[in-house]
Amino acid sequence: MGDSRIFQSVNHRIVISAAWALIALMIVLFATGPVGAQTQASTLQPAGPVAEMQSNVFWLVFWIGVGIFTTVIGLLFYVIVRYRSRRGDEKRVPKQTEGSVALEIAWTIVPVILVIIIAVPTVQGIFALSKPPEDAETLSVTVIGHQWWWEFQYPEYGIVTANELHIPVGKVIDVTLISNDVIHSFWVPNLAGKMDVNPYRPDPLPNSVNKMWFQADKPGIYFGQCAEFCGLNHALMRFRVVAHEPEDFEAWLEGREALATAAYQPMTAEEEEYAGHAELVNKGRELFSRYCLGCHSIDGAGFPFGGTLGPNLTQIGSRLTIAAGILDNTPENLAAWLRNPEAIKPGTLMSTLRLSDDEVEALVAFLHSQK
Amino acid sequence: MATQTTTVGRIPRVKKQTGLWSWLTTVDHKRIGIMYAFAALFFFVLGGIEALLIRLQLFKPNLDLMHPETFNQLFTMHGTTMLFLAAMPLTAAFMNYLLPLMIGARDVAFPRLNAFSFWIFVLGGIFINTSWFLDGAPHAAWTGYANLTTTQYSPGTNTDFWVLGLQLLGIGTLISSFNFIVTILNMRAPGMSLIRMPVFVWTTFVTAFLILFSFPVITIALFLIMFDRLFGTVFFSVAAGADVTLWQHIFWIFGHPEVYILVMPAMGIVSEILPTFSRKPLFGYSVMVFSTVAIGFLGFSVWTHHMFTIGMGPVATSAFALTTMAIAIPTGVKVFNWLGTLWGGNIRFKTPLLFALGFLSMFVIGGITGVMHSAVPANMQHHDTYFVVAHFHYVILGGIMNAIFGGFYYWFPKLTGRLMNERLGKWHFWTFLIGFNMTFFPFHFLGLMGMPRRVFTYAEGIGLEFWNAFSTVGAFVMAIGTMIFLHNLFASIRNGEKCGSDPWDARTLEWSLPTPIPPHNFDEIPKIHARDEFWARKYEGVDPNAPVEGWNPELDEYEKKHGIHMPSPSIWPLILAIACTVTAYGLIYSPWVMVGGILFIIVSIFGFAYEGDDGYYIQPTKGLSQ
Numbered sequence: 001m002g003d004s005r006i007f008q009s010v011n012h013r014i015v016i017s018a019a020w021a022l023i024a025l026m027i028v029l030f031a032t033g034p035v036g037a038q039t040q041a042s043t044l045q046p047a048g049p050v051a052e053m054q055s056n057v058f059w060l061v062f063w064i065g066v067g068i069f070t071t072v073i074g075l076l077f078y079v080i081v082r083y084r085s086r087r088g089d090e091k092r093v094p095k096q097t098e099g100s101v102a103l104e105i106a107w108t109i110v111p112v113i114l115v116i117i118i119a120v121p122t123v124q125g126i127f128a129l130s131k132p133p134e135d136a137e138t139l140s141v142t143v144i145g146h147q148w149w150w151e152f153q154y155p156e157y158g159i160v161t162a163n164e165l166h167i168p169v170g171k172v173i174d175v176t177l178i179s180n181d182v183i184h185s186f187w188v189p190n191l192a193g194k195m196d197v198n199p200y201r202p203d204p205l206p207n208s209v210n211k212m213w214f215q216a217d218k219p220g221i222y223f224g225q226c227a228e229f230c231g232l233n234h235a236l237m238r239f240r241v242v243a244h245e246p247e248d249f250e251a252w253l254e255g256r257e258a259l260a261t262a263a264y265q266p267m268t269a270e271e272e273e274y275a276g277h278a279e280l281v282n283k284g285r286e287l288f289s290r291y292c293l294g295c296h297s298i299d300g301a302g303f304p305f306g307g308t309l310g311p312n313l314t315q316i317g318s319r320l321t322i323a324a325g326i327l328d329n330t331p332e333n334l335a336a337w338l339r340n341p342e343a344i345k346p347g348t349l350m351s352t353l354r355l356s357d358d359e360v361e362a363l364v365a366f367l368h369s370q371k
Numbered sequence: 372m373a374t375q376t377t378t379v380g381r382i383p384r385v386k387k388q389t390g391l392w393s394w395l396t397t398v399d400h401k402r403i404g405i406m407y408a409f410a411a412l413f414f415f416v417l418g419g420i421e422a423l424l425i426r427l428q429l430f431k432p433n434l435d436l437m438h439p440e441t442f443n444q445l446f447t448m449h450g451t452t453m454l455f456l457a458a459m460p461l462t463a464a465f466m467n468y469l470l471p472l473m474i475g476a477r478d479v480a481f482p483r484l485n486a487f488s489f490w491i492f493v494l495g496g497i498f499i500n501t502s503w504f505l506d507g508a509p510h511a512a513w514t515g516y517a518n519l520t521t522t523q524y525s526p527g528t529n530t531d532f533w534v535l536g537l538q539l540l541g542i543g544t545l546i547s548s549f550n551f552i553v554t555i556l557n558m559r560a561p562g563m564s565l566i567r568m569p570v571f572v573w574t575t576f577v578t579a580f581l582i583l584f585s586f587p588v589i590t591i592a593l594f595l596i597m598f599d600r601l602f603g604t605v606f607f608s609v610a611a612g613a614d615v616t617l618w619q620h621i622f623w624i625f626g627h628p629e630v631y632i633l634v635m636p637a638m639g640i641v642s643e644i645l646p647t648f649s650r651k652p653l654f655g656y657s658v659m660v661f662s663t664v665a666i667g668f669l670g671f672s673v674w675t676h677h678m679f680t681i682g683m684g685p686v687a688t689s690a691f692a693l694t695t696m697a698i699a700i701p702t703g704v705k706v707f708n709w710l711g712t713l714w715g716g717n718i719r720f721k722t723p724l725l726f727a728l729g730f731l732s733m734f735v736i737g738g739i740t741g742v743m744h745s746a747v748p749a750n751m752q753h754h755d756t757y758f759v760v761a762h763f764h765y766v767i768l769g770g771i772m773n774a775i776f777g778g779f780y781y782w783f784p785k786l787t788g789r790l791m792n793e794r795l796g797k798w799h800f801w802t803f804l805i806g807f808n809m810t811f812f813p814f815h816f817l818g819l820m821g822m823p824r825r826v827f828t829y830a831e832g833i834g835l836e837f838w839n840a841f842s843t844v845g846a847f848v849m850a851i852g853t854m855i856f857l858h859n860l861f862a863s864i865r866n867g868e869k870c871g872s873d874p875w876d877a878r879t880l881e882w883s884l885p886t887p888i889p890p891h892n893f894d895e896i897p898k899i900h901a902r903d904e905f906w907a908r909k910y911e912g913v914d915p916n917a918p919v920e921g922w923n924p925e926l927d928e929y930e931k932k933h934g935i936h937m938p939s940p941s942i943w944p945l946i947l948a949i950a951c952t953v954t955a956y957g958l959i960y961s962p963w964v965m966v967g968g969i970l971f972i973i974v975s976i977f978g979f980a981y982e983g984d985d986g987y988y989i990q991p992t993k994g995l996s997q
Contacts (some may be wrong), residue, residue: 042834058746065742068739099655125747201612234825
């Protein structure tokens with residue numbers, strides 16, 4: 001064991017090569033893009049000004065970091081190769097250097113300069129993120145976090161929806177964040193970094209309710225999720241942001257407003273499409289009013305009232321996902337969810353109702369008729 | 372040696388020096404250090420198994436290997452175990468064993484309190500882990516954010532075990548810190564001024580002050596949540612008007628210094644290894660000391676960088692961003708001084724040095740990502756994602772744990788008179804380093820690609836599959852490295868190559884002692900003439916007996932004549948620790964047990980106080996005498 005200089009031993013040369021190859025492999029794989037990704041929720045593919053500014057700051061500090069890392073590790077390798085002990089020379093006593101004032105000053109000043117380079121855009125960024133640009137057109141949205149789903153309110157329009165936030169592109173979304181229970185965190189990686197959703201106190205002080213803003217520059221469906229551990233199903237508290245062209249958003253808004261103010265109708269226009277299933281749909285509506293209405297609301301579906309404990313299900317038929325963004329909204333998934341929500345989301349507040357297959361079919365038909 | 376009792380005090384005191392009983396009653400800092408090391412390694416393995424289970428569940432999206440509740444318990448206990456039951460006690464093992472040796476003392480200032488610190492740590496660790504077999508382990512993350520930890524959102528006893536377990540561990544840690552501070556201030560050998568102390572002693576000193584100022588904060592926080600949970604107070608009840616972000620402020624006022632409590636001893640270990648293996652003194656010693664102190668101070672001014680997304684407003688956020696960046700400066704200075712130590716040296720690539728270099732390179736990566744986090748706009752994206760998980764694993768596992776491994780290889784011969792196997796040591800180093808980077812480097816990618824932390828599963832189809840699978844494979848490579856280490860450690864105790872008392876040609880005082888080190892450490896209290904005293908004696912012709920300021924020749928004469936005074940072993944530290952633990956169970960399960968436990972504590976304190984004994988005397992040449 002006596003002599004164990006790593007650079008003269010074949011074994012260790014192989015290991016070092018393997019280590020470098022591994023790092024190179026990782027960088028190549030990362031540079032060529034996430035393997036097997038169909039969609040993206042990357043913070044480095046910004047789709048709006050907030051995420052873009054945040055990723056610009058990231059790239060600045062990243063490259064400074066790469067510079068520091070290369071310098072330090074380069075120096076380290078140089079030093080350990082150049083000053084390694086030679087065979088037969090192990091007992092040599094090198095010059096006992098105690099230190100150097102000039103060097104100490106140098107390697108204090110250089111980090112100070114680097115820190116200043118990082119500090120300037122950081123502070124600028126903090127203030128830019130703290131409130132929306134003054135002259136911007138804004139749409140107000142109130143995000144309400146629940147264990148474990150998202151409620152989205154549009155206070156200017158009196159609209160409530162869940163787990164799917166519709167926004168127009170090119171408009172600043174002015175978000176107020178409130179939690180109904182524990183702390184959550186609202187995060188749409190492509191659009192903006194996160195902001196905590198703190199529990200709402202009975203008598204909030206000014207500034208104690210969190211706000212954030214973001215904007216989407218191109219239409220699309222953006223992946224969002226809760227980023228603060230909020231209990232059992234934190235991992236299953238997801239949502240989507242659907243960014244529309246302004247005209248499309250207007251149309252969506254008008255449709256929702258019409259539903260919100262619609263008078264009681266035995267059957268809505270959309271349900272006519274389901275004429276063949278009218279009986280099934282009507283049975284589903286009846287079951288919904290019996291089992292679901294205590295917690296859920298559907299605007300314009302003919303119910304005189306609706307519960308607010310669970311997600312608002314207006315237009316559930318046209319939503320992309322169900323169960324807080326975790327399942328595609330297919331009849332099969334919806335049926336599975338209705339049959340046994342506990343199996344899909346253990347600990348969910350949604351009751352397992354022990355519905356018969358016929359009842360599930362009717363409820364799915366009714367819910368999917370709500371477009 | 373025979374069991375002897377004495378009746379000087381009211382309660383007879385045991386004096387057995389061998390066997391299980393001697394370990395349960397020992398007050399010898401060296402034995403306590405060894406027990407710290409083995410207990411902490413046990414918890415390290417436990418936390419590692421928890422980590423492997425976590426990685427298995429995340430191998431693929433939507434895997435269903437375990438219930439989400441189990442996963443949440445696993446990651447909570449992984450964090451709690453690794454920080455409080457593995458990393459901190461491992462550093463405590465080195466502090467206990469080395470601190471008196473390095474400053475030329477015979478023990479720490481309060482040997483029985485030192486034993487109590489150890490036993491309350493072991494029993495606190497067992498206490499928390501018994502929750503697995505009772506009603507479930509803690510499940511609200513190691514940070515225990517209110518109001519998730521209130522009974523409304525965390526019914527059951529899970530969080531009670533976390534609160535009370537941390538409270539028990541905190542008692543031991545605080546007492547250790549008093550002990551070390553008093554020891555360092557009062558018990559240094561003549562000639563060892565503060566500015567001649569080995570850097571490991573300095574880092575221990577600063578660490579002890581960080582504990583002294585930060586642990587009372589977590590103690591109060593834990594009391595608040597404990598009162599909420601057990602006695603129905605409403606400190607963290609939103610309905611009663613609480614602002615629950617208060618918990619995060621209190622927690623991180625403790626939590627950030629806690630990071631330095633872990634990393635400082637590791638820096639100290641590296642600062643001992645690098646000079647020995649480059650055969651040069653530590654470069655810029657006084658700058659290193661000042662940087663250590665500066666980091667300690669700044670460590671109290673950056674807590675909200677763990678909470679940049681909490682909504683503090685731009686002014687507070689900017690201020691804390693700047694203080695955080697400022698910490699990078701003394702830290703960078705340290706890194707360059709370590710490089711300066713190697714520069715111009717005669718570098719021998721023994722295993723301890725490899726681990727010290729591993730510390731250096733991994734710590735640099737963790738440090739750089741730390742600075743990235745201080746850039747708040749980027750932090751808003753990174754916060755609570757796997758990018759942060761990558762960052763702190765580079766600091767704690769890649770940094771601190773590498774230093775601790777290095778410390779094991781370095782000081783093992785001092786304990787056993789044998790070397791750990793160099794070949795296995797190198798296999799350990801490379802498998803661990805490669806496995807570590809395979810596991811944690813991809814975490815940076817995962818975080819940037821949108822994976823939040825503390826999730827039992829993740830969305831399919833957004834590109835997280837490959838790196839999660841890759842990372843899980845890496846975790847098992849790292850586990851192999853750890854198994855090689857454990858095998859090497861245990862096998863070398865019996866079969867390691869025999870070596871003298873100074874196999875590395877080292878520089879500090881502990882290496883001047885014979886191996887095994889006698890119970891009283893130094894036959895004669897050493898006189899310190901230089902920073903690297905032992906090196907100076909070997910290579911610079913310093914006469915160990917040359918008088919120094921503060922030397923009291925009469926004391927040496929007295930000891931020669933009467934022998935060296937030693938404290939007797941004591942069972943009361945263990946009994947008091949058991950009493951505290953019983954009380955903790957009582958707080959959870961039964962008020963009567965709690966009342967009994969408190970009475971038990973009072974009785975134990977009296978036992979502690981009234982066990983009588985004047986200690987015993989050792990004649991260095993003749994052995995034990997009465």
